[in-house]
Amino acid sequence: MITDVLSWGLAALSLWSAWRVFRTDSMMRAAYLLLASFAAVGALLVLLSAEFLGLVLVLMMAGEMTIMVVFMVMFMMNPAGLNPMTMVHQHRAAVAAGIVSFAGLALVGVAGDFPDRPAADEVTTTSALGFELLGDSMLIFQSAGVTLLATMIGAVALTSRGGRFGDAHAGSDAPALAPEATASPAPATDAVEEGAHAAHEHDRHGAEGEAG
Amino acid sequence: MGLNSLRIRLAGAAPAPVFVVCGLGGRERVVDLYAEPGLQVYSTPRHAGVLLVVGRLTRGLVAPALQAHDQMASPRLVVRWTAADGDDPGDHGDVFPNAVVAHGSAAEVAAAVAAAHRELLAGDRPPSAALLADIEPAPWQGVGPYGTGGTGMTGGVPFGRPMAARAADRDDLELDQLKLRLGPLLPSLPSGLVLDVALQGDVVQSAAVGDNPYRLYAGDPVPAAPAPGLFERACHQPVRIAELERARARHHLRWAAGLARLVGLEALGVRLTTLSARLAASEESAQAERLLTRIGRSRWVAGTFAGGDLDDAGLAGLGPVARAAGSEEDARTHDPAYRALGFEPVLGEGGDTPGRVRQRLAEAVQALRLATAAGDATTTVSGVVEGPRGRLGRGAPPPSAALVDLVAGVVEGLEWGDAVAAIASLDLDVEEAARHPQMAMP
Amino acid sequence: MTVWAPAVAAVGVGAALVTGTWAVATLDTAVAGVVAGRGLHLRRAALAPLRRAALLAGRHPVTTERPDAPAWVVAGPLLLALAGAALSALPLAEGLAVADVPDGLVLYGAAMALVMVAVFLHGWAPNSVFPLIGAYRFVAQALSYQIALFLVLLGAALPAGSLGLGAIVEAQSELWNVIRQPLGLPLFLVAGTALSFWGPLALPDGEDLAGGTAAESSGRELLVWRTARAAVLVATAAVAAACFLGGWLGPVLPGPVWMVAKTLALLVILVVPAHVVPRVRIERFVSFGWTILLPLSLVDVFAAGVVALRTST
Amino acid sequence: MAPFGAAATVVVAMLVGAVCVRGLGGLGREGSTAGGRVPFLGGWPPEAHAWSRYHARYYPMALLFLAFDMEMVFMYPWAVVFVEEGLVALVEMLMFIVILLLGVLYAWREGAFRWA
Secondary structure (H helix, E strand, O other), X not given: OHHHHHHHHHHHHHHHHHHHHOOOOOHHHHHHHHHHHHHHHHHHHHHOOOHHHHHXXXXXXXXXXXXXXXXXXXXXXXXXXXXXXXXXXOHHHHHHHHHHHHHHHHHHHHHOOOOOOOOOOOOOHXXXXXXXXXXXXXXXXXXXXXXXXXXXXXXXXXXOOEEOOEEOOOOOOOOOOOOOOOOOOOOHXXXXXXXXXXXXXXXXXXXXXXXX | OHHHHHHHHHHHHOOEEEEEEEOEOOHHHHHHHHOOOOEEXXXXXXXXXXXXXXXXXXXXXXXXXXXXXXHOOOOOEEEEEEOOXXXXXXXXXXXXXXXXXXXXXXXXXXXXHHHHHHHHHHOOOOOOOOOOOOOOOOOOOOOOOOOOOOOOOOOOOHHHOOOOEEEEOOXXXXXXXXXXXXXEOOOOOXXXXXXXXXXXXXXXXEEEEOOOOOOOOOOOOOOOOOOOOHHXXXXXXXXXXXXXXXXXXXXXXXXXXXXXXXXXXXXXXXXXXXXXXXXXXXXXXXHHHXXXXXXXXXXXXXXXXXXXOOOOOOOOOOHHHHXXXXXXXXXXXXXXXXXXXXXXXXXXXXXXXXXXHHHHHHHHXXXXXXXXXXXXXXXXXXXXXXXXXXXXOOOOOOHHHHHHHHHHHHHOOOEHHHHHHHHHHHOOOHHHHHOOOOOOOO | OOOOHHHHHHHHHHHHHHXXXXXXXXXHHXXXXXXXXXXXXXXXXXXXXXXXXXXXXXXXXXXXXXXXHHHHHHHHHHHHHHHHHHHHOOOOEOXXXXXXOOOHHHHHHXXXXXXXXXXXXXXXXXXXXXXXXXXXXXXXXXXXXXXXXXXXXXXXXXXXXXXXHHHHHHOOOOOOHHHHOOOHHHHHHHHXXXXXXXXXXXXXXXXXXXXXXXXXXXXXXXXXXHHHHHHHHXXXXXXXXXXXXXXXXXXXXXXXXXXXXXXXXXXXXXXXXXHOOOOOOHHHHHHHHHHHXXXXXXXXXXXXXXXXXXXXX | OHHHHHXXXXXXXXXXXXXXXXXXXXXXXXXXXXXXXXXXXXXXXXXXXXXXXXXXXOHHHHHHHHHHHHHHHHHHHHHHHHHHHOHHHHHHHXXXXXXXXXXXXXXXXXXXXXXX
C-alpha cells in the first residue's frame, strides 16, 4: 500500500520535474530539475528492488548534472534566465522525436517480458551484475575502458590550452603551400571570431540539446 | 517565554559578532581587535550584528560604511571606537547618529561592544534602522518584449542591473567578464584598498587600484598628525637598536597574524598578535622566534602561496619586497652600530608570494636575534632608516605609496585566492600611501 | 515493522546529527583556544556552540537583490539531509541501524555525490560574486576527491564481499581494516576533509572569498548551513570508524560506546588540522587529487584485493 | 523496509532545515531594504549581475571526471564478487584501471589540472 502510493508519487514527481526542465529560464534550474527527475526515477528503481541501479543512478547523475551546469553556464547567454527566454526550439522535430521515443519505450513496457512476482530478498542485483561483468560481458567491460581512455585523451586534447609544450597555439601554423614560403603566423583573431560565432550559434539553437 | 529568555541569555554570552570599518588612524587598533576573546570579527557584514567603526570616517568611507551597515542582518548596532582623547569633531560623525561611542584600549572597547550587544539582544537598546534609502536600483520597466528595459537575451537591466559584458580572454574564448569594485571594507584586502578588477571565472584578468579612501579633500577636517613612530624618530635621533628591532619584529608578527587569518588560521593569528605585544619579555621573544622559524621552514608556505612574481627592477627602497627579489639594499648595512653586531641583510628568498612571505618571516627572526644581541647599542643617525616596509627619511615618499603601485601588476593572471595572498605579501598600508605629498589635498 | 519505525529512525538520526555537530563545534572551539594560547577551557568550549547558535537563531536572514530563492532554501537543508542519509546507513551496533542496506556504500556514495549539488546551489543562489566563485571552486574540488573517496571505501568492502556497512564491520572481527589496508584511513581522511570542506580544504567557504558560499548567508540560514557542514564531518568520521576502525567491535564495553568513541577520536584528527594547517591552493589540491590521491587510492584498492585473496584462500 | 528509514531521515532533515531557513518568516524580503540587499563586495555595489558566462577553467578536468564516474559503476559490482571470483577479477580490474590511468597521466602532462 505504502509502496504503491510512493511509486505513484515518485512517478508524478519525475514527470513534473522533467516538464519543469523545459519551462524554466535558468540553466542551473534546468539541469538540477533534470537531476530531481533522475533521482525520482532512482527511487522508483529502489522500490522495484533494483537498489544498486537506483542508487548508482543518483550517484552518477549528481556529478554529471553539476558538470552540465558548469558547461551550460559557460556556453549560454543569459545562463541564469534573468531575461525571460524559451528553452524549446524546433517544435515539430521535437514533437516528432518525443512521440517516436515514447512509442519505443511504451512498446518495451507493454510487450516486454516482466516477472510478475517481486524478486526474492536474497537475490541482489549487485552481485549478479558483478558476475556478468567478469564473465560473459568481459569484453564489453574492457572495451568500455579503452573507449573511456579515448574519450579522455580526446577531451583533453581538444580542451587543454596550455599544453606541456607551451601554448596550444604556438606551432599550430597552417602548413605553407610552397615548401620555400615562410609560414605566416597563425591568425589568432580568426580563431577568436570563429569561436565566438560558434558560441553564438550554440546559444540560439543549443537550448534543447543542452537540456536533453 | 522561558525558552526565549533562555535563548537571549545564551546569545548574550556569545562573542559579539563584529564587522570592522577601519577609518583613518584605525589600522593598528583593528589588529588588536581580532585577539579580543569577547569579539568575533567576521569577514562579511552578513555574519555580523555590530558595525565597529575604528578611527575617523573619511569622505571615501562614508558610502561603503553605510552600505555595510545596511547589509548586516537585523537586529544590528553601530559602535564607534574613537581615540582616547576623542576624535576631532566634524569627522562625518553624524553618519551614524545612534552609534555607541567607546574609547580606550581594545579590551575596554570589546567590553563596551559586548555590553551594548547584550542590551540590544535583550531589547533594552533600539536596533539600528536602515540608513540608505529603500529604493530598488532600477524600477524602470521600459523597452523590450518583457519590460526588462532591453531587447534580446542579454540586453536591458533585468532586476535593476545589467548583465555582465563579454570580453576576450587569454584562452581565446569570449566569455562574460565581471567588472567589480572590491574594497575598501573587504577584509581579505588590506584595509582601505579599493581594487577595480575584471574577473573571468576566478582569475583576475586586469586590475587597477581605485581612489584612496583615506585621501583628504579640500574642506575636510584635517586630523592631528599622528605621533611619529619609532622608525620616524630614528631618522633624527639615535634610538636603542634593541628597541628598534623589537618594533620591527612586532610589525612583522602583526603582519603574519593577518596572513594567518587569511589562510584560515584565525587562532594562530590571535597567538601571533598576543606575542607581538610581549616581545620585551625574553621568554615570549624566544617563543615568537621559534614559531616564526617553524612557519618559515614548513612546506606549507609553498603549498599555500604561489605566483605574484616581481622582478628586481623598480623596487628600490622597498625593504623586504626588494630584498626578497634579490636586491641587497638595506640601510642598516651602512650603520656602524649594526655592522658591529655582524649584521648581514637576509637575501633573496624569492621574488614571488612565497618568497616574500619567507623573507618577512626570516627578517622578523633576524630582528628578534638582533634585539637580543644589541644590548645597549644605539643607532647612528644618518637621516635614513630601514623601516619594516622599506626606506624612510630624507623626504622620501612612504614605501606604501610605491607598494600600492605594484598591486595591479602583481595580481594580473592570478586565481583570486592567489591574488589576495600576493597583495597581503606586499604588506601595504593604504593610509600611509594617502599621506604621500602628491596624494594629500588635491 | 510498524509504520512508526521510520519516524523513530528519523528522530534517532536527528539526535545523532545534533549531538555530533555539537561535539564538532566544541572540539573546534577547544582546539582554537589551545592554538591561540588561551588554554583549554572545556566547559566554555562546550557552551560556545550553544551560544553562537542562540545568537544566529535570533537574527533575521537577509536576502540579496535577485537571489534564486528556492535554491537558497534547499541548499542548507539538503546538505543536512545528506549527512542524515549517510548516518542512517551506519550501524551503531550489530543489527542496530536505520537502513543497513546491502548497498550501503552506494547509498553513502549517492548522498556524498549530492553534497556537490548542495554546495553549488548554496553558492549560486545569492547571485553574488564571492559565493559564486566558491561554488565553482567546490566543483573543481569535488571532482578531484570524489573518485578517491569512493575507491578507498571500496577497498574496505573487498574483504567483506558486500557493500553493506554492517557486513564491512563484521568482516573486521579478526583484524581492523586500518591495519590490513594501511593506506585506506589516511586517504579517506584527506578525501573526507575535502568532502566536508573543512579546515585547510574549506576552499569554497574560504576567508579570501569573505566566507565564500556563505558570504551572503545570515541568521538562521547561516545556522543551518554551519550545522550541515559539521554534520557532514560527523558522517565522514562515523563512516571511517565503521570501515577502518571496526565500528562497534571492541572488548568489554558495549558496541555503541565503541562506535561513538572511535567516531569522536576521528573527529579530533579531522578538527585539529583546521587550526594548524593553512588553506591549500585550489589548483594544488586539484593536481594533488588527480596525480597523488587517485593513484594512491587505486593502489590501496588493489593491495586490499591481494590481501583479501590471500586470506580467503 | 529499511530504505524507508533512510528516506524518512532525509525528508525530516530537509523539512526541519527548510522550516529553520524559511518557515519562520526568514529569507523573505520583509525586514530588509534595497540597500541591504546589495551583494557584498566590500562596500560598493556591483555593476552587473554576478550570474554570467562563468569561465570555469578546469573544464578539461571535468571531462576526465565523467570517465572515472563511469568506472565507479563497474567497480561496485566488482567489489561484491571479488573474493568469489579471485585472481581473474583482480587482473581484469587492474587492466581496466591501468588503461584509465593512462588518461590521467596524459591529462597531467598536458597541464589539465592547472588553470591560473
